[in-house]
Amino acid sequence: MRRPAIPWRSRRFWLVAALCLLLCLLLAAGGLLALRGDWRYRLSLRLRRYPPPELTVLSAEGMTARPLDELLADPRVTVSAELLLVNGSHPVPDGFSPDLTDEGGCPMLPAALEAFRRMNNAVREQTGTRLYVLSGWRSAAEQEQEWLSGGEQLAARPGYSEHQTGMALDVCVLGYGGMSFLKTDAGRWVNNRCGEYSFIIRYPDGKSEETGMSYEPWHLRYVGAPHAQLMMESGLTLEAYLELLTPDTLFRSGEYVILRTAAQTVPTPDSFSSCSVSDDNCGYRIFTFQLCEG
Ligand SMILES: [Zn+2]
Known part of the structure; x- marks a missing residue:
């Protein structure tokens, strides 16, 4: 059977x-x-x-080579620190002491505060929620406290933290700090759009090999225009972006001309409305010229 x-x-x-x-x-x-x-x-x-950043190489033809001292004395030129690289191998320069302003008990650089206010207004309009700053500038002693209580994974060593520059902000939405910031519309909005307001997500997801830090969707770093937008749109960390700016090469991005150089003579566009000069903490200065319209 x-x-x-x-x-x-x-x-x-x-x-x-x-x-x-x-x-x-x-x-x-x-x-x-x-x-x-x-x-x-x-x-x-x-x-x-991500697409490559919208940067085109520009010829110095037609520009005036100006001595650095003369250029720095030009009233249209502002000395900033917006592109200062601070990470595990680039400490905050000795004697670096930013001029700070205060936001509800959180000191930060005035330019960063102004950009943050503009962004916070947009966040409120678009998502109906406002952002709060949990931490702005920190002294070396405060950073040491953070480091001792949080450890290397959560806080940089004293002397190696962007918070000591006054250009880094830790933000949150009421009740949603840290990783849960991304649970909110405002958190995701900031992570998508902060580049339009001169900020970058300094420690993006999947880039810890470059930055030395794991993903921190709440940690914003002020880098100014057009750099923030270029980095955010092309998914570049500050480390990778600086690497891309070949020294002594002029780059054009929209209404901006960017030059990274250690030279004492600077090719200068004839008609610019403003120029920001930032040390990059790697031996170069970065000139960001904003061209006159028309
Ligand atoms: Zn932070």
Whole structure:
């Protein structure tokens, strides 16, 4: 007599079971992603493909070579520190002492405060929520306290923190700080749009090998225009962006001309409305000329 077939011994049974399991897993993952805006956002970050930055190399023809001293004395020129690189191998320069202003008990650089206010107004308009600054400038002693309580993964060593420059801000939405900042519309908005307001997400997802820090969606760094937008639109860290600015090469981006140089004579566009000069903490100065319209 023929023995009845046992279903779990058949190949078809296991195939159907595996397919059902896969379907359940996909449904569960889909359900979780639908519920968790922060996970959905991080997945979209991982899948995002970035175009190269909109920088074109420019010839110095027609520009005037001006001695550095003379250029720095030009009333249209401002000395800033917006592109100062501070990381595990580039400490805050000795004697660096920023002129600070205060935002509700959080000191920061006036230019960073102004940019932050503009961005916060936009966040409020677009998402109905406002941002709060949890931490701005920190003294070396305060940074040491952070470092001792948080450890290397959460805070940089004293002397190696951007917070000591007055250009870094840790922001949150009421009740949503740290990684949960991304659970809010405002948090995701800031992570997508801060480049338009002269800020970058200084420690982006998946770039810890370049920055030395894991993803911090709450830590903003003021770098000025057009640099912030160029970095955010092309997914570049500050480290990678500075690497891209070949010394003594003129770059044009929209209404800006950018030059990174250690030279004492600077090719200068004939008609510029303003120029910001920033030390990069790597041995160069970066000149950002804003050209006159028309
Ligand atoms: Zn921070």
